[in-house]
Amino acid sequence: MTTEPSATAAPEWKEWHERRTAAVAAPYGPLALTGTHWLADHPAGRLPGIPGGWxxxxxxxxxxxxxxxxxxxxxxxxxxxxxxxxxTGAPGDSRIAAGGRRLVVLRREGLWAVRDFDPESAARRAFRAIEATEYDAGWTLPGRFRPYAEARSVRVENADGRERGLGLGGEIAFTVDGTEHTLQVAVEADGSLWAVFADTTSGHGSFRFRFLRPAAPAADGTVTVDFNRALLPPCAFADHFICPFPPPGNTLPFAVAAGERSVRTG
Incomplete structure (x- = not known):
């Protein structure tokens, strides 16, 4: 796999960043989430601020x-x-609405919840930008995907304080300053990969953890590990998401000075 940067890489990153910002700021994007209500916590069927019985x-x-x-x-x-x-679709396409709000039915590990997306949320009104480091070809790295013989699951804390299973299908290996490092990844239905990781900037210049979503590996296992496209997790935009924290081993011992760092409000 070549490490030579493409002449179009920086403009493509800029377009990606602009699309990402637009998606986050959309009427039913992550900034619009005002609540995730687990039905098990409300046995009487009345959810805070949501009409009807559930x-x-x-x-x-x-x-x-x-x-x-x-x-x-x-x-x-x-x-x-x-x-x-x-x-299963986008929040704006959910069946149930309350005026301009969309009520999204969610199921995780056998438990049901209702999410409330409100385009008039305080977070959406306050949003100004996603702070991100400009494209740096040095953070687009050649890597290799090593699948596990069998998929595994680890229990990790989530942003809402509860512990849930995180499925893992393998690891990606890459080299930084002559040293090989690995990140455990989930394998999505389309073959793409998903890593939850932290580094020495986490909580000190960037959000406490971030996501990385490499494309599906090639047949020989090679994959591009592009930290320029490190993502803020949904819980960076609204407190009501249940993002998983990095699994053991996914905290990198160096600063990843690339990708999305924080949310700017004003």
Missing amino acids: REAGDEVVLTAAAGDGLTDGGRPVTGEVALGAD
Whole structure:
């Protein structure tokens, strides 16, 4: 794999950064999330600030609402009961709405929750920019993916203080200043990779951890490890996401002076 930077790499990074900023600032982007309410924490079925009654029913959630609750399902008023599964699309496409808000049904490890996305959120109004380091070809590194013989799961703390399983399918190896380092990664359905990592800038110039999403490795296992595209996790934009913290071994012993660093508000 060549390490020679492409002449278009820096402009492509700038376009990527602009698209990323637009997606974050979109009406139902991560800045719009104002709450994640676990139904198990509200056995009476009343969720804070959300109309209607919500209860678990095995593999679905049952919403009960009256016309006065102002809820709609696909644009039609909800009156009575409606069975809901987990939403799988973008928040703006969720079935249930309360005026301009979108109520997204979520399931994690067998537990149900409802997320409240509000385009008028304080975080969205205050957002100004994603602070990111300008493109540096030195942080686009050749790497190699080493799959595990069997997928594994580790328990890690999440941003909401709870511990959950994080699935891992292998590791990526790369070299910085002559020393090989590795990051454990999940393998997504399309073959792309996902790492949750920290470094010596975490909490000191950048958010406490970040995500890296390399493209699917080539047939021989080679993969580009581009820290210029290190991402802030969703919980950097709103406190109500449940981002996993880095698994053991995914804290790099050097400063990754590249990628997204923090959220600028004003």
